Amino acid sequence: MTNKKVYITRRIPKPGFDKLAEGFEVDFYDSDDAIPHQVLVDKLKTKRYDALLCMLTDQIEKEVLDAAGPQLKIVATMSVGYDHIDLQECAARNILVANTPGVSTDSVAELTVSLLLMTARRIQEGVSAVRSGQWGDWKPKWLCGTELTGSTLGIYGLGRIGFNVGRRLKPFGFSKIYYVDVQEVSYARDIDAQFTDFEGLIKNCDFICVCCNLTPQTRHMFNKESFKRMKKNAILINTGRGGVIDHDALVEALKNGDIQAAGLDVTEPEPLPKEHPLVAMNNCVILPHMGSNTWDSRNAMAEIAARNCLAAISNKTPEGIVFVQ
């Protein structure tokens, strides 16, 4: 019987639980909702945990780490992002930090394409029309959307996700694919994507997918001036980070017809309040940050987080280790 203990801050997929049970006594917050901060702090004081498996909703800062005690070896987050973890505080206490990179790429790329298709073909309006009784006899010109064939696609950020989005969209018959990134990348060749700058992207593209991180450089890149210079028929899709788009400017652009439509899986803020003007607009589709929500992706994330914990107590380097600068 192991004497190593792990605390999980949420109910997680079974593959994660089972993996942890191979090397730990497992305690967890038995809920689908986020653990309140004080509850976490109190809980960590009740036992000497060797590992903490957390979610991106948990703020792992000084108070939590103090409560956990000096025997804590690792904070393993079930996410790619780790901006909720105080890396300096962990480093000062020799606590490893690990995330779950790579395993959500396919599901996020798939969701991006799903959102693009949904927006282009006005599926939200179609579903509403059926529910509300607006569906009459078949009419040739009703609910016509924008066909992908022969259109120009732009990908803003050709990392793992951007590239996989491009790969999935290629068979739909775009006449041209452009991409923007900090520099040219050789694998762009595999999807016949041509390097351009932001100006070239917004001037030429009928569809634009935002697949980049949020940095000071990309913040509010899509603003009032950009929307004015984009094509009037343009459709903008964002599955990167909400802050890349100025949402007030987007509202105006959609109202005025500066661009045709938008599909967002990420917003500013998240969650987006239901009263926000974008929610009610017919030419805007909002999803509640569903990017990685396939069973395979979430199971893999849980399992990797668990493996990260097991590695830490065996004095091995976790596969998802985050190196602190």
Added chain:
Amino acid sequence: MSSGARPRVFISRRIPEEGRALLAATCDVNSWESDEPPSHSEYLQAVAGVDGILCLLTDTINGELLDAAGPGLKVVSTLSVGYDHIDVKECARRNVKIGYTPGILTAATAELTVALLLATSRRLKEGIRAVENGEWGSWKPMWLCGPGLEGATVGIVGFGRIGVTVGRCLKPFGVASFLYSGRSEKPVEAKELGAMFVSFDELLAKSDFVVACCALTDKTRNLFNASAFKKMKNSAVFVNTSRGGIVNQNDLITALQSGQIGAAGLDVTTPEPLPTDSPLLKLDNCVVLPHIASATHKTRAAMAVLAANNLLAGLRGDKLPHEIQI
């Protein structure tokens, strides 16, 4: 039709201007300028003595209508690829040619089929509703999760133009295996996807995604019934963008309610439009669209032009660009 006189043509609905203008250039066109169909008696009256009819998939072209048109009728041209609304035998008996619009709508239809599959499997309808109802809370590991295409088996029932194009679009999503069933093997098209020809039953048993892309015929009517849904996986996602008639809809409702299959995405139903109190609309795991598979500006305009050209060829006594042969 006397020599010198322009042929008389009836268009049964308001269609994209590109098509109407093409006909008006050389014909006397009577166009029903409404989005709503003519009544039965109005239709019979309107076709009396015409040389050609351009119709929609919601019109019934049967013996009665053909009689009303009279012996001068040379051609019926439908603005669709489906022609289950046309009595092909009665047309043949009267030497009336039938034009339809295959190929030109393949891209738009395949696009919508993939869009509907993904909207269903990735639970986008529920996601949108959560945002609208203020149910979007903080991130949860297991909220609104669905199956992905990565590593999945996709079964395409009906490996024609549309089915093949759907397969081609799905391939880069990481589909592990394509299966198809139908009347005959299509080795050339199958090779590109690595698709395997199997029996209908085997396809149902093995597929994570079952996509119906077959025409409605006597053989395919009610093909998807209780027995078929029983053979499918409990997690299977069923997509139909072909015709409502290939599905026994009550059996589908039962299968979805009982969890016998995972989810369904439908662009076609019985009837159309679907009444708003249909049980299908109460199910979270069912997405219903109002028959918009070919609904892009580009494709509808192209369909109208093709349908007009089919009609003009028939009036001239030429071979139609796309003709139904029996």
